[in-house]
Amino acid sequence: MPAVKWLMHWHPNPGATLNSQILAEACACAESLGGSKDGRWKTSIIFYRAMARDGASAAAAGGGGPPQQPPDVPRELLGVALHERPGLYFSILRAHRLVLQADSAFPQVMEKLQSYKARVTLNFEGFQYQLGDFCLRIGKCVPNNSETLRGIMMEVEYYPLSSIEKSRAVMEDFFDIWQETVAKKSLPGHFIHVESNFSEYGLSDHYSFQHTAVQYATCLQQLMAAVRPQ
Numbered sequence: 001m002p003a004v005k006w007l008m009h010w011h012p013n014p015g016a017t018l019n020s021q022i023l024a025e026a027c028a029c030a031e032s033l034g035g036s037k038d039g040r041w042k043t044s045i046i047f048y049r050a051m052a053r054d055g056a057s058a059a060a061a062g063g064g065g066p067p068q069q070p071p072d073v074p075r076e077l078l079g080v081a082l083h084e085r086p087g088l089y090f091s092i093l094r095a096h097r098l099v100l101q102a103d104s105a106f107p108q109v110m111e112k113l114q115s116y117k118a119r120v121t122l123n124f125e126g127f128q129y130q131l132g133d134f135c136l137r138i139g140k141c142v143p144n145n146s147e148t149l150r151g152i153m154m155e156v157e158y159y160p161l162s163s164i165e166k167s168r169a170v171m172e173d174f175f176d177i178w179q180e181t182v183a184k185k186s187l188p189g190h191f192i193h194v195e196s197n198f199s200e201y202g203l204s205d206h207y208s209f210q211h212t213a214v215q216y217a218t219c220l221q222q223l224m225a226a227v228r229p230q
Helices: 020-032 058-061 105-113 164-183 207-219 221-227
Strands: 005-011 035-050 076-081 089-093 098-103 116-131 134-143 152-160 189-193
Touching: 005 164, 020 134, 020 152, 020 164, 035 134, 076 207, 089 207, 098 164, 098 207, 105 116, 105 164, 134 164, 134 221, 152 164, 164 189
Parallel strands: none
Antiparallel strands: 005 152, 005 189, 035 076, 035 116, 076 089, 089 098, 116 134, 134 152
16 A cells, blocks of 8 residues: 655745755755755646547537537546556546546547547656655646756655545644754745645545555646646
8 A cells, every 4th residue: 555645846935936946955855854866757748638529519509609518528528647556546526526447548548539639738757755654756737748847846855644534634744844854945835735635535544656646646736727728
């Protein structure tokens, strides 16, 4: 069973801009706490938009309007390819509070069915640090085939426990220590941990990869609005 994980993102102060120096300072904080660099990691998030069906909707509307997707088809779908599970693919329907696990070939199936079209792909990549019973993954968020910095993310994994409630006190204590360490750098912002309501997705107290996918969906809501094509 996977270990409990918290996902955080960098929240700049009002008027402050995001830059790679903040990422470098965050990595320096991990090393100052005694973290040892242990390779790289990469997680990809894909935003899908439902494709319109020609004919049916236009005919129902008298033939004058543009084609639309059927009302029972969710307009958006979020796909998550986690670095620790390369053989799996997670799909999230936020409007319906559903998280589904599928084979990694799922994106190819979606493309063949022409039900959803990939609109935006974001890659989260950076360095991994081992710190006692913790694993820290600090990285940047960039669009696919681009180096434009869209955000800075951080994963904190606590190996000994898989119960969300039993690990809460330990994770909160670590987060406090981390915030104090970052504050010493006098950076224009801070990390935020957004609490996910896992029960809405039918997920239990025992942590799973679906929990991680839901955390990405929760923490990326503001970021999605910023990178979605107009």
